[in-house]
Amino acid sequence: MELNDQITINAPMARVYAALNDPEILRHCIPGCEELTQLSDTELQAKILLKVGPVKARFSGDVQLDKSGAPDAFSLTGQGNGGVAGHATGGADVTLIADGETTILTYDAKAKIGGKLAQLGSRLIQSTSKKLAAKFFQSFAEALDAEKVG
Template identity: 55%
Template sequence: MDMEGEERIAAPRAVVWQALNDADILRQCIPGCQSLEWTSPTELAAAVKLKIGPVSASFSGAVTLSDVVAPESYTITGEGKGGIAGFAKGGAQVTLLDEGPETLLRYTAQAQVGGKLAQLGSRLIGSSSQKLATQFFADFNKAVVARAEQSVQS
């Protein structure tokens, strides 16, 4: 399933880029994220606990950044295993555009699930994936704006 969207963030592109590469900010914004830590300059280890329909699962896996063009864009991909619940794979191409004092964040994301999760049906998986992506980017927007306001006050 494919998703796309955009968020207008009331912060300069440099601040948004920094937040996109900050494990603490990402951990706060990823729905169900239990841990997120850098393991190399382009890889993170993640643990996420989610409930999709009637299935609750804890996923552990890796997140990789590629095609990095600082401070404009990157591709983020991840794969997690959830035991008997199955697996989840996904990725997003994220692009940042200057819009005066604000930044327009555009994303195109893909998600794929297998195992017990895939048995839930594409409609439920699609709506859940869209909801999780929307929640992440809305929370990310709030976190970046709060950080920008904090740095102005300092």
């Protein structure tokens, strides 16, 4: 499964990059995120509760960040286990482009799933994944907008 999109965020690129590396901001923006712990500068651990169709599962996983292209770009890879519901592995490449006082964020993500989740059908998985990604980026953009107001 592949997901890609572009969003304009009303904040300078340095602020967007910093926010993408802030576990507290990410925890509030990731749908279903119960815990997000930064283990090192390039490693995070997460616990996320997700509902995909009739399957509801709590996933535990690790995310590795590759910041070698920072602050213009970085990539991440991760894996999660949801017990009997299944497992997921994936990654994303994120690019940031400064556009005056705003930032254009582009992402290209790939994921593979297994277990009960994989049995639900690719349309449901794809649709749910797109909704979750859209919800994350909307929440992320709103969090940065709220900083300007607050």
